[in-house]
Amino acid sequence: MAATTQPSTAGGAAQLRGRSLLVLLICCCSIFIVGLDTSALNVALPSIQQDLNASIQGAQWTIDAYTLVLASFLILSASTADRIGRRRVFQVGLAIFGLGSLLCGLAPSLGWLIAFRVLQAIGGSMLNPVALSIISNTFTDPRTRAKAIGVWGGVVGVSIAAGPVLGGLLVQAFSWRAIFFINVPIAVTAMVLAGKYIRESLAARRQRLDPVGQVLLIAAVGALTFGIIEAPMRGFGSVPIIACFGVAAAAFVALLWWEFHHRDPLIDLRFFRSPPFSGAAAIALLAFTAQGGFLLLNTLYLQDALGFSPLGAGLAILPMAALMAVVGPISGRLVARYGPRPSLTLGGASVLIAGLITVIPRTDPSYPRLFVVYVLIGFGLGWINAAITNTAVSGMPNRQAGVAAGITSTMRQLGQTLGVAIIGSIIAAHVTEVAQTPAFMSAYHVSWAVIGAIGLANLVIGVATTSARAQRSAQHNADRMGAAARE
Known part of the structure; x- marks a missing residue:
C-alpha cells in the first residue's frame, strides 16, 4: 500500500511546486512590463518630442503622468485587492494595463498619449503590490517565500537594465510606439494564465477604504x-x-x-515614529529621485547633445542598469548578514562620488569619465535599493510588514516622478532646445550637483537611522503598535 501512495504524494508535491513556480513566473511577467515601460520610454523621449512636436515639459509628462498616478494608487490597489480578491484585481490590472498600452501606441497627439498613460498607470498600480501579496500567499514557507520575493525583486532590476537597450532597439528598428505595443501580448497572456493557475485569496483583516x-x-x-x-x-x-x-x-x-x-x-502615521522606517521612506524617495532624474538627463544628453542613436544611448546607459541588477542580490545577502547600514553607506557614497566627478571638473565629460560615472551611479543605487525594504520593515509587527513595504514602494514611485520633474525643470530653465550645447551643459552640471547632493543626504540618513539607538526606538514603536492592536 505504501508503495502505491508514495508516488502519488510525491507527484502531488511536484505538481504543487510546479504550480507555485508558474504563479511566480506570472507575477514576475507583470512587474517586468511595468518596470520596463518606464525605463524604456526614457530612451524614446527625443523621438516622441520630434514625432509629436512636443516641448521638454510635454515629454516629461509622458513619464510623470504615469509615475504620479502609479504612486498615488499603489496603496489603494493593495487594500482593494485584500477586500475583493487579489487574483481578481490582478487580472483587472493586467487588462487595463494592456488596453492602456495599446492606446498609447495608437495615440495621435501628445495630449492623448498622456491621457492613455494615466489609464496605463491605473492598471500598473494593481500589479506591483498585488503580485507581491499573491507571491506571499502562494509561498507559505518563510525560507521559500524569501527566495521567491528575491527572484521577484531581481526581475525589477532586470527590467531596468533591459529597458534602455530594448527601448533603443525598438525605437531604432520601428518607432517609439513599439515600446507600448510589446506590452499587449504579455499582458493578455499573463491575464489568461492568472485566471487558470492563481488561486483567489483575501486578507484576514480587510482595511476599510479611505x-x-x-x-x-x-x-x-x-x-x-x-x-x-x-x-x-x-x-x-x-x-x-x-x-x-x-x-x-x-x-x-x-x-x-x-x-x-x-x-x-491610507497611510498609518505611527510607522514614521520608527527611525529605520522614516529613514527608509526618505531614502527611497531620494534615491529614486536621483534615478528618475539621471535617466531623463542622460537620455537627452546622449541623444541630443552627443548625437547618439536611441540604441546607442540605451547601450551607453547599460553599465548603470546592469550594475543595479548585479549588485542588488549581493546587497540583499549583505543586509541579511550585517544589516542595512553597510549597503546604505556604500550606496550613498557612490552616488555622491558620481556627482562630484561630474561637477568639479567644469569641462565636458569624456567617454571614459562618463563610463565611470554610470558605473558609480548604478553601483550606488543597487546597494541602496536592496536595503530599503529591509530597513522599512525592521522592527515592524509581522502583520504590518506588507503595509510598510507598500509605503516604501509608493515613495519609490514618487521619487521617480519628482526626479523627472526637478531635472526636467532645470534643463527647461536653461535651454529652449536641448541641442543648444553650451546652455545644456550648464544645466547638465547643475543637475549632477543635485544628484550628488542626494547621494550625500542618503549617506547621512542611512547612517543616522540604522544605529543601535534607532533600532531600539523601532522596537519600542513596534511594541506600542502591537499593544494598541490587541486592545
Missing part, C-alpha cells in the same frame, strides 16, 4: 509635480505656480491631520 486620504494624496503630489514642471515656463513667481505650491502644501497638511484622526488611514 477616499478622503486618497484624494488628498493625489492633490498634494499632483499639484507639487505640476508646479515643478511648469515653473520654468510660467515663472516661479507667477500666480498659477504659486497657487500650485499652495494647494500642495494645504493638501499635505490636511492629509496629515486626516490620517492622524482616521480610524483606518
Whole structure:
C-alpha cells in the first residue's frame, strides 16, 4: 500500500511546486512590463518630442503622468485587492494595463498619449503590490517565500537594465510606439494564465477604504509635480505656480491631520515614529529621485547633445542598469548578514562620488569619465535599493510588514516622478532646445550637483537611522503598535 501512495504524494508535491513556480513566473511577467515601460520610454523621449512636436515639459509628462498616478494608487490597489480578491484585481490590472498600452501606441497627439498613460498607470498600480501579496500567499514557507520575493525583486532590476537597450532597439528598428505595443501580448497572456493557475485569496483583516486620504494624496503630489514642471515656463513667481505650491502644501497638511484622526488611514502615521522606517521612506524617495532624474538627463544628453542613436544611448546607459541588477542580490545577502547600514553607506557614497566627478571638473565629460560615472551611479543605487525594504520593515509587527513595504514602494514611485520633474525643470530653465550645447551643459552640471547632493543626504540618513539607538526606538514603536492592536 505504501508503495502505491508514495508516488502519488510525491507527484502531488511536484505538481504543487510546479504550480507555485508558474504563479511566480506570472507575477514576475507583470512587474517586468511595468518596470520596463518606464525605463524604456526614457530612451524614446527625443523621438516622441520630434514625432509629436512636443516641448521638454510635454515629454516629461509622458513619464510623470504615469509615475504620479502609479504612486498615488499603489496603496489603494493593495487594500482593494485584500477586500475583493487579489487574483481578481490582478487580472483587472493586467487588462487595463494592456488596453492602456495599446492606446498609447495608437495615440495621435501628445495630449492623448498622456491621457492613455494615466489609464496605463491605473492598471500598473494593481500589479506591483498585488503580485507581491499573491507571491506571499502562494509561498507559505518563510525560507521559500524569501527566495521567491528575491527572484521577484531581481526581475525589477532586470527590467531596468533591459529597458534602455530594448527601448533603443525598438525605437531604432520601428518607432517609439513599439515600446507600448510589446506590452499587449504579455499582458493578455499573463491575464489568461492568472485566471487558470492563481488561486483567489483575501486578507484576514480587510482595511476599510479611505477616499478622503486618497484624494488628498493625489492633490498634494499632483499639484507639487505640476508646479515643478511648469515653473520654468510660467515663472516661479507667477500666480498659477504659486497657487500650485499652495494647494500642495494645504493638501499635505490636511492629509496629515486626516490620517492622524482616521480610524483606518491610507497611510498609518505611527510607522514614521520608527527611525529605520522614516529613514527608509526618505531614502527611497531620494534615491529614486536621483534615478528618475539621471535617466531623463542622460537620455537627452546622449541623444541630443552627443548625437547618439536611441540604441546607442540605451547601450551607453547599460553599465548603470546592469550594475543595479548585479549588485542588488549581493546587497540583499549583505543586509541579511550585517544589516542595512553597510549597503546604505556604500550606496550613498557612490552616488555622491558620481556627482562630484561630474561637477568639479567644469569641462565636458569624456567617454571614459562618463563610463565611470554610470558605473558609480548604478553601483550606488543597487546597494541602496536592496536595503530599503529591509530597513522599512525592521522592527515592524509581522502583520504590518506588507503595509510598510507598500509605503516604501509608493515613495519609490514618487521619487521617480519628482526626479523627472526637478531635472526636467532645470534643463527647461536653461535651454529652449536641448541641442543648444553650451546652455545644456550648464544645466547638465547643475543637475549632477543635485544628484550628488542626494547621494550625500542618503549617506547621512542611512547612517543616522540604522544605529543601535534607532533600532531600539523601532522596537519600542513596534511594541506600542502591537499593544494598541490587541486592545
